[in-house]
Amino acid sequence: MAQTQVGWIGLGSMGIGMSKNLQKYLITISAPPLIYTNRTLSRGESLKELGGIPVESVEEVAKKSEIIFSCVSNDAILQETTEKIIASGRIEGKIYVDCSTVHPDTSIKIAKQISEAGGQFVASPVFGASPVADNGKLLFVTAGPSSATSRIEPYIKDVMGRAIMPMGEDVSRSSLLKIAGNILVVSFMEVISEAHVFAEKTGLGSEILETMIGDNFGPVLGSYSKRLTTGAYAPESNGKAGFDAPLAMKDARHAINCAGAVGVKLPVSEVGLRNLESAEAYANEIGGRAIDSSSMYGTLRRVAGLDFYTDLCLMRDGKGLPN
Template structure:
């Protein structure tokens, strides 16, 4: 006798979570499975999900009660801790449930979550993703997954070729996926720092931003070229009514995690130290509606240029 398909829930409908959950609900609908149940601090952000047949839940506790697998995509560790503390109020009804967090959290948070949920017979999987919101919408994210093998086997069909193009298996230690994700962000933000430095150099020497960007694309490929375009297009300081691609506040949080973990292991991340300081200066100067690439604006200021470029917004 086959087991019934799991009832799936989703919490977190920001720029990443909405695209991911829409792909999941479309898969569920196409295969006549129980509809995705969703919740969010602002429930109206799920209207597109509702239109695809998903079912709204007003409270996270209700979402947990009515789901077997619960995905979360949130911005900060504190938010996840708050949500899981609410879930723990469900008590014995948590037994057998699987929680899958797809956001970037500190490995200590992952370990705490797994320990607390295990006390009630539930499993916790860390499954942070690599890719921007456009990649999420296209269902082409890369997932780094760690957690109990049986639980991972259960959720893999909900991820592969639906929300993600590939899965990196990080084993059963839930801290490992968090560490890989933070390592990946060390690279992403460090690349952005170096490209920002080179683009400021191109301006002050008269080389030209577009010519340098053409070289970056030809030499290093489309990924690093896309990082450069966030600078040259002005997206590092988008209009105040436009959400940044990788918000400066989230990048700062990720860098804080990386720097603290490095220090606790007796090493340093000098490039990230510079990027963190420059992004903090950018946020102080230009507010929170900034992309992580706003380190470029600080670099411009340090070179005697305006923070704002011709293609960015021109102030707050």
């Protein structure tokens, strides 16, 4: 294992933290340094400082690597990445591990393409936001050939993730579990946003509500509340969201699509999606600012007659002080 060459594709808000932790691990086992690429290669400067080797293309990563990880933003980019990996040359015996959140049908299609080309595909979406990725505490949900999932485990457990949930060989199952998890996340953000607007309009106040959420419902929901009260739901001008709203909307649409295929309704997800779409439309109206997956809070504030941005956000952005 020490001489196995590992490659990485995709350095978004999740991929950069994951790949840095992987490179740190490779150093400890005296393995070859991580080879990586990204559409904007400069995103990998901090990875390069750790010893990672940048290359210009997906094809070069695939050609040089025996195990290839990727974390990309959507199904179309995953399909494009797969085609480039296959076009890179012989991939017999290589393992392709994708950590993106995609539709189960996409995972099935990619697995078939990689298998027909002689490689093995592992669908391995992750649970956790970018700070969790930075800390190497993600939850990995893996599905694919057992020989491949066992081989990649040392690169995941206690390296990029705190735990692995094995889902067998059917790659659609890991995608379905990730989508089920996202149903919960979107729903939690929607109802916590509603509760905060309620607290502000009734005079109860967000501070006491947040204390109750953390004490009564635990640190996870408490952290969701803090995305609202710290202003993370609506980053400053030229700022970057922790998890971009367009990605959350993509995930919600996948959930609604999968549910509809089996005759299930997801009314809370549908409401959350509509509020995210409204938040995106408003952000575009005011100059195309980035918004987080929790930005339905801004939509609900506007519906209640409040500003999209809290006083904290307005002060942060130099737009005025509260009276």
